[in-house]
């Protein structure tokens with residue numbers, strides 16, 4: 001039976017786990033955002049907060065949103081180690097991003113990593129795109145379909161290619177800067193594995 005990635009699914013996944021301190025930001029975020037001037041950012045599907053912390057430490061004012069309260073509780077705890085100033089630049093918000101964008105929009109950066117909402121991608125990506133300010137950046141990283149073939153052997157609603165994401169962006173409004181599949185090696189259960197990320201970076205024309 002197909003999995004439903006609803007709130008209960010994510011609460012179950014985070015509840016009762018010790019998420020520890022620290023955590024590493026996504027390498028795609030680090031690579032794509034390093035050259036941007038810090039402003040306001042939406043971390044859409046923040047999980048336990050490593051990306052939001054990294055952004056805040058670099059001077060971004062971050063609205064970190066997740067559907068799971070357990071994830072945000074862990075994220076807040078982890079953020080306790082941030083230096084003064086950085087921690088205050090993060091606002092943690094529990095919300096369903098398929099229904100609303102907390103803060104309304106106008107973000108200089110909207111960043112979303114591996115969020116695959118129930119109900120499909122299109123409306124979700126449209127909503128994220130609408131939250132980017134003129135001149136701002138949309139960064140979406142997903143599980144590339146190549147990963148399903150090489151890793152789990154099955155293609156599910158959690159997979160999307162960068163081209164599919166880009167196809168929803170009006171070229172009159174968006175300049176696509178990056179739309180590609182990128183491989184990375186990870187350690188999983190003591191074994192090396194190859195992940196395939198779909199990376200979409202686009203700039204909203206000013």
Ligand SMILES: C[S@@+](CC[C@H](N)C(=O)[O-])C[C@H]1O[C@@H](n2cnc3c(N)ncnc32)[C@H](O)[C@@H]1O
Pocket residue numbers: 005010026044045046047048065066067068071095096097098112113114115116117118
């Ligand atoms: C695979 S995790 C990735 C977490 C984090 N972005 C990372 O890269 O480590 C997906 C996250 O998206 C959140 N999420 C899923 N659907 C959501 C929705 N509709 N609104 C807000 N957050 C959602 C989940 O709770 C989960 O924390």
